[in-house]
Amino acid sequence: xxxxxxxxxxxxxxxFGELFNKSAEVMIEEAYLDCIQNVDKGISPKEIQAxxxxxxxxxxxxxxxxxxxxxxxxxxxxxxxCTHVENGxxxxxDTFRNACLGVASGLYDVVLALGYEKMRDNTTAGLLGxxxxxxxxxxxxxxxxxxxxxxATRHMYEYGTTKEQMAMVAVKNRHNGFLDPYSHYQxxxxxxxxxxxxxVCYPLNLFDCCPQTDGAAAVILARSDIAHRYTDKxxxxxxxxxxxxxxxxxxxxxFTEFVATVRAAKTAYSMAGIGPQDLDAVECHDCFSITEIxxxxxxxxxxxxxxxxxxxxxxxxIGGRIPVNPSGGLLTKGHPLGATGIAQMIELYWQLREEVxxxxxxxxxxxxxxxxxxxxxxxxxxxxxxVTILTRNP
Amino acid sequence: xxxxxxxxxxxxxxxFGELFNKSAEVMIEEAYLDCIQNVDKGISPKEIQAxxxxxxxxxxxxxxxxxxxxxxxxxxxxxxxCTHVENGxxxxxDTFRNACLGVASGLYDVVLALGYEKMRDNTTAGLLGxxxxxxxxxxxxxxxxxxxxxxATRHMYEYGTTKEQMAMVAVKNRHNGFLDPYSHYQxxxxxxxxxxxxxVCYPLNLFDCCPQTDGAAAVILARSDIAHRYTDKxxxxxxxxxxxxxxxxxxxxxFTEFVATVRAAKTAYSMAGIGPQDLDAVECHDCFSITEIxxxxxxxxxxxxxxxxxxxxxxxxIGGRIPVNPSGGLLTKGHPLGATGIAQMIELYWQLREEVxxxxxxxxxxxxxxxxxxxxxxxxxxxxxxVTILTRNP
Numbered sequence: 001x002x003x004x005x006x007x008x009x010x011x012x013x014x015x016f017g018e019l020f021n022k023s024a025e026v027m028i029e030e031a032y033l034d035c036i037q038n039v040d041k042g043i044s045p046k047e048i049q050a051x052x053x054x055x056x057x058x059x060x061x062x063x064x065x066x067x068x069x070x071x072x073x074x075x076x077x078x079x080x081x082c083t084h085v086e087n088g089x090x091x092x093x094d095t096f097r098n099a100c101l102g103v104a105s106g107l108y109d110v111v112l113a114l115g116y117e118k119m120r121d122n123t124t125a126g127l128l129g130x131x132x133x134x135x136x137x138x139x140x141x142x143x144x145x146x147x148x149x150x151x152a153t154r155h156m157y158e159y160g161t162t163k164e165q166m167a168m169v170a171v172k173n174r175h176n177g178f179l180d181p182y183s184h185y186q187x188x189x190x191x192x193x194x195x196x197x198x199x200v201c202y203p204l205n206l207f208d209c210c211p212q213t214d215g216a217a218a219v220i221l222a223r224s225d226i227a228h229r230y231t232d233k234x235x236x237x238x239x240x241x242x243x244x245x246x247x248x249x250x251x252x253x254x255f256t257e258f259v260a261t262v263r264a265a266k267t268a269y270s271m272a273g274i275g276p277q278d279l280d281a282v283e284c285h286d287c288f289s290i291t292e293i294x295x296x297x298x299x300x301x302x303x304x305x306x307x308x309x310x311x312x313x314x315x316x317x318i319g320g321r322i323p324v325n326p327s328g329g330l331l332t333k334g335h336p337l338g339a340t341g342i343a344q345m346i347e348l349y350w351q352l353r354e355e356v357x358x359x360x361x362x363x364x365x366x367x368x369x370x371x372x373x374x375x376x377x378x379x380x381x382x383x384x385x386x387v388t389i390l391t392r393n394p
Numbered sequence: 395x396x397x398x399x400x401x402x403x404x405x406x407x408x409x410f411g412e413l414f415n416k417s418a419e420v421m422i423e424e425a426y427l428d429c430i431q432n433v434d435k436g437i438s439p440k441e442i443q444a445x446x447x448x449x450x451x452x453x454x455x456x457x458x459x460x461x462x463x464x465x466x467x468x469x470x471x472x473x474x475x476c477t478h479v480e481n482g483x484x485x486x487x488d489t490f491r492n493a494c495l496g497v498a499s500g501l502y503d504v505v506l507a508l509g510y511e512k513m514r515d516n517t518t519a520g521l522l523g524x525x526x527x528x529x530x531x532x533x534x535x536x537x538x539x540x541x542x543x544x545x546a547t548r549h550m551y552e553y554g555t556t557k558e559q560m561a562m563v564a565v566k567n568r569h570n571g572f573l574d575p576y577s578h579y580q581x582x583x584x585x586x587x588x589x590x591x592x593x594v595c596y597p598l599n600l601f602d603c604c605p606q607t608d609g610a611a612a613v614i615l616a617r618s619d620i621a622h623r624y625t626d627k628x629x630x631x632x633x634x635x636x637x638x639x640x641x642x643x644x645x646x647x648x649f650t651e652f653v654a655t656v657r658a659a660k661t662a663y664s665m666a667g668i669g670p671q672d673l674d675a676v677e678c679h680d681c682f683s684i685t686e687i688x689x690x691x692x693x694x695x696x697x698x699x700x701x702x703x704x705x706x707x708x709x710x711x712i713g714g715r716i717p718v719n720p721s722g723g724l725l726t727k728g729h730p731l732g733a734t735g736i737a738q739m740i741e742l743y744w745q746l747r748e749e750v751x752x753x754x755x756x757x758x759x760x761x762x763x764x765x766x767x768x769x770x771x772x773x774x775x776x777x778x779x780x781v782t783i784l785t786r787n788p
Contacts, residue, residue, distance in 0.1 A: 005499075050636075067482040067773040073641035078777065079657060081636030083488050084480045088461040094477050098492055105399075105498035242444075242475030247467035263473060379461040383472065 002238025002272040002391055005104045009230035010039035010220035011346040016184045016334040018120050019214035024055075025074040027116050031216035031339075032075045035112075039220060040231035045075075048220070049108040051082040054095030054115030054338035071114055089285065089378020090242070091115060092217065093341025093386035097240050099221050109223050110230075115343075116216035117336030144287065145201040145209070147249055147382055152203050152290035154255040161308030163203050166289040167194035168311045170207050170331055173286060176318060177328020179363040182343075184213045184334035194289075208289040213334025217343040224394075235349045238371065239271030239389040247381040256305075260385035261298040261377050268387040269300075274371055276300035279322060281351050281365045283344035284375040286329040295375060296324070299387070323365040326351060341376050341386065348372040352392040367392070396632025396666040396785055399498045403624035404433035404614035405740040410578045410728040412514050413608035418449075419468040421510045425610035425733075426469045429506075433614060434625035439469075442614070443502040445476040448489030448509030448732035465508055483679065483772020484636070485509060486611065487735025487780035491634050493615050503617050504624075509737075510610035511730035538681065539595040539603070541643055541776055546597050546684035548649040555702030557597050560683040561588035562705045564601050564725055567680060570712060571722020573757040576737075578607045578728035588683075602683040607728025611737040618788075629743045632765065632785040633665030639777040646775070650699075654779035655692035655771045662781040663694075668765055670694035673716060675745050675759045677738035678769040680723040689769060690718070693781070717759040720745060735770050735780065742766040746786040761786070 012035025014027060022030075036043050053071035068082025087094040092115035099113035155161045171191055177183035189207055197206040220230070227234035243263030246252060252259075269275055276299060284299065286292035293307035301322055302310040310316060316324040327333050327347035330340060350356050352372055356364040370393045377385040406429025408421060416424075430437050447465035462476025481488040486509035493507035549555045565585055571577035583601060591600040614624070621628035637657030640646060646653075663669055670693060678693065680686035687701035695716055696704040704710060710718040721727050721741035724734060744750050746766055750758040764786045771779040 067480065067641075067778055068488075068636075069482075069638050069641040069773050069775070069777045072638045073775075073777065078638050078640045080638060081491075081658075082638055082778075083492055083636075086461065086478045086480055088463075094462075097475075098477055098495070101492070101495045101499040101501065104500060105495040107495065107498065242462075242477070244463050244466045244472050244474060244476055246472045247461075247463040264475075379463050381463070381467075383463045383467065384461055384476075 002236065002389065004224055004236040004238055006100045006221050006237045007224045007227035007234035008219050008345065008349050009222045009227050009234050010035050010043060011349050012038055012218045013182050013343055013346050014216050015182050016213050016215035016336060020120060024070065024116055024118055027214065027216040028071060028074045028114060031114060031218040035218035035220060041229065043220065043230055045077060047110050048077060048080060048112050049110055050080055050102055051077065051112040051114065052095045052099040053082055053084045054091045054342065055084065055117060056086050056088060056091040056337035087379065088384055089287065089337055090341060090376035090384055090386040091338045093374060093376045093388060094242060096342055096345055096388065097242060097386055100237055100240050103221050103223055109226060111221050112218060113221060113342060114218040115338035115341065117338040118214050119212045119336055120214050145204065148288045148291060149201040149204050151255050151294060155290065155293065156203065158256055159305035159308065161293060163195060164191055165308035165311045166208055166293065167191040169286065169289040169292045170194050172317055173325050173329040173331040176326050176363065177332025179360045180328045180333060181359055183328040183332050184211055185332045204288055210287050210330040210335045213336050215334060215336035215339040215343065217339040217346055219342055219345055233353045235352050235390050235392055236394065237388065238391040239268035241267035241271065242386045243267065245383040247383045249381050256294065258294060258298050258377050258382055258385060260383055261295065261375065264385040264387040265299050268389050272371065272389040278369045278371045279373050280367050280369060281326055281348060281372040282322060282324045283327060283347050284324060285377045286325055286331045287335060289331065292324065299373065299375060318363060318365055326363055326365055341374065344374045345388065345390065348374055348390050352390060396630065396783065398618055398630040398632055400494045400615050400631045401618045401621035401628035402613050402739065402743050403616045403621050403628050404429050404437060405743050406432055406612045407576050407737055407740050408610050409576050410607045410609035410730065414514060418464065418510055418512055421608065421610040422465060422468045422508060425508060425510065425612040429612035429614060435623065437614065437624055439471060441504050442471060442474060442506050443504055444474055444496055445471065445506040445508065446489045446493040447476055447478045448485045448736065449478065449511060450480050450482060450485040450731035481773065482778055483681065483731055484735060484770035484778055484780040485732045487768060487770045487782060488636060490736055490739055490782065491636060491780055494631055494634050497615050497617055503620060505615050506612060507615060507736060508612040509732035509735065511732040512608050513606045513730055514608050539598065542682045542685060543595040543598050545649050545688060549684065549687065550597065552650055553699035553702065555687060557589060558585055559702035559705045560602055560687065561585040563680065563683040563686045564588050566711055567719050567723040567725040570720050570757065571726025573754045574722045574727060575753055577722040577726050578605055579726045598682055604681050604724040604729045607730050609728060609730035609733040609737065611733040611740055613736055613739055627747045629746050629784050629786055630788065631782065633662035633783040635661035635665065636780045637661065641775040641777045643775050650688065652688060652692050652771045652776055652779060654777055655689065655769065658779040658781040659693050662783050666765065666783040672763045672765050673767050674761050674763060675720055675742060675766040676716060676718045677721060677741050678718060679771045680719055680725045681729060683725065686718065693767065693769060712757060712759055720757055720759055735768065738768045739782065739784065742768055742784050746784060
């Protein structure tokens with residue numbers, strides 16, 4: 001039996017993409033409205049007692065300190081408490097985690113967790129700002145790319161992982177995203193096209209990298225014992241865990257595993273009372289193709305060093321032994337930091353409820369044991385990970 | 395009987411001031427070390443299972459997205475989960491609130507809540523950045539001053555509150571801060587000096603305004619039923635509540651009350667099972683002298699419109715009926731946003747444990763009923779408030 005104190009009872013999402021025509025407030029409002037309109041038995045906004053807002057890049061861009069009222073003020077819920085969470089790439093999943101803690105605390109019965117990100121406005125100004133301010137590490141070119149590429153070269157060196165295997169991850173996730181109406185990219189690609197795409201930072205070509213994507217995603221969480229007021233098919237939080245690691249690359253002992261993921265996964269599996277063999281699907285942090293290969297190992301989907309071979313085997317495709325990133329993942333659906341983790345939860349909520357066929361039957365994974373795993377990793381030095389295990393089993 | 399699920403069992407603080415010589419990491423480390431060294435029966439860092447980090451201005455300044463690892467990485471606790479909370483002026487108190495939810499959830503027995511702020515570096519760049527990016531409201535001069543000054547003029551108009559009464563708040567808090575070794579300002583002032591200080595934004599003179607202050611503050615929270623492992627004198631969280639209001643000034647119905655404070659206070663008093671008459675001390679959000687006067691009314695310390703007269707009566711001095719801001723408050727101790735709320739908790743922790751005499755006997759308030767109230771209000775449109783009620787009563 002898992003933790004199961006909290007359940008997802010509603011989910012709403014906007015189509016991810018380059019949303020220059022939508023303000024943060026509009027994206028928030030659309031995700032929220034989609035969410036409350038999709039609660040099976042209906043919900044009144046008055047039933048929402050507290051909220052958590054995930055957003056990361058307003059910080060990075062110096063746009064303004066946003067606060068929780070950016071959420072409550074945008075959706076007509078001024079009054080209820082709302083915390084703004086920022087935590088790098090896992091911002092969305094940590095927002096979800098704090099909302100879970102709020103419900104489990106006994107103080108709130110029904111809460112909203114919503115994440116958004118405007119990635120396509122002001123990016124250059126934000127990154128130039130970092131350099132201009134002279135941060136001792138960030139000023140010297142520590143971008144996402146330069147943190148993940150060395151993991152790839154080291155994994156190639158130690159375990160014989162190939163660029164073709166990495167490309168197969170991108171091809172799989174582009175295929176899945178092609179089946180997902182919410183995905184940023186909507187085109188299939190081939191291994192050769194990945195290998196032929198422009199080199200960004202060796203060994204990562206353009207199609208090994210996730211796009212810059214705007215998006216928003218929202219879920220309603222309720223105490224498990226009242227979840228049936230809102231739906232006959234709640235999805236329970238069987239385990240939720242975060243862990244950290246040392247925050248700079250030069251401090252790390254290994255470049256072929258993310259210690260934060262290993263730690264968070266261990267705790268989440270323990271809370272849920274299951275192991276990797278019990279999972280029907282995984283949504284993991286494929287910001288780059290190599291990241292998904294490392295995640296396979298860190299999450300226990302295969303032995304250490306076998307991630308490239310698992311990608312090549314086809315077992316992580318929809319229909320395979322353990323489908324990974326059926327939504328298309330960050331590589332295809334996109335990675336709006338505050339929204340990403342919550343959107344991953346939503347994909348697994350749909351999958352576990354077996355309602356993906358309403359969108360596209362080819363994207364539905366087979367639900368056998370009724371468990372699915374969500375994962376993010378990131379932050380300065382790739383030092384921060386959240387792993388959440390969802391289940392439809394009461 | 396209050397909520398009392400969570401207790402403060404340790405507290406640490408650095409002297410507030412202009413700390414150009416200390417990095418964020420150093421401030422964090424010093425507050426953390428002071429905190430764990432001041433746990434009465436001792437604590438091992440290994441006993442801390444999770445952490446929450448409060449910081450607001452890294453967001454405002456576009457310095458970099460900081461993430462929870464800024465805390466765990468700075469104090470040698472890489473491994474444990476850490477959430478970064480940002481929520482405007484109540485950032486510190488909302489960080490504390492989320493840490494309380496974490497303990498009350500049953501997932502963590504012992505956690506760290508730490509807040510810091512570097513207010514004195516990059517301020518101009520940050521504010522210019524806001525204007526340059528063309529925010530529809532912020533670009534037009536919506537600073538803290540221009541949001542609070544109209545509350546003062548309206549309160550003067552409606553209730554006859556005087557500039558002398560506002561000055562008396564500043565004089566009282568300067569006196570209290572003069573007794574507080576952690577306070578930024580360490581000088582007494584007179585009413586005439588406040589009135590003669592440079593006009594900043596009518597009717598607020600320079601000494602009606604809190605300084606720009608760097609600081610850091612940390613507390614250890616534990617499940618109440620295990621608090622006695624760490625101290626024989628835990629201070630319990632009897633109630634903790636946040637509330638929001640509409641996020642822009644032009645939407646507000648009244649300029650003489652902060653609706654978010656009224657809502658949060660109502661919930662917190664209800665959780666604690668007490669009323670304003672049961673408080674031995676209050677630490678409230680006196681970012682400007684007028685703010686404390688409005689807080690008196692919003693928190694129920696006096697009738698609506700009587701805040702100016704309460705300030706004049708002397709009853710909010712140490713030794714009076716209800717001492718307010720014995721630490722010196724934001725006006726004197728300073729207002730490093732991420733740290734402020736947690737530092738207020740620490741002052742009340744010391745007061746309720748009657749250990750202020752170790753610093754200065756004149757600052758100790760009389761503890762009668764054993765309850766004290768902490769309060770912040772702020773954020774865009776002064777729309778966000780946290781009220782926490784602490785008690786030494788099990």
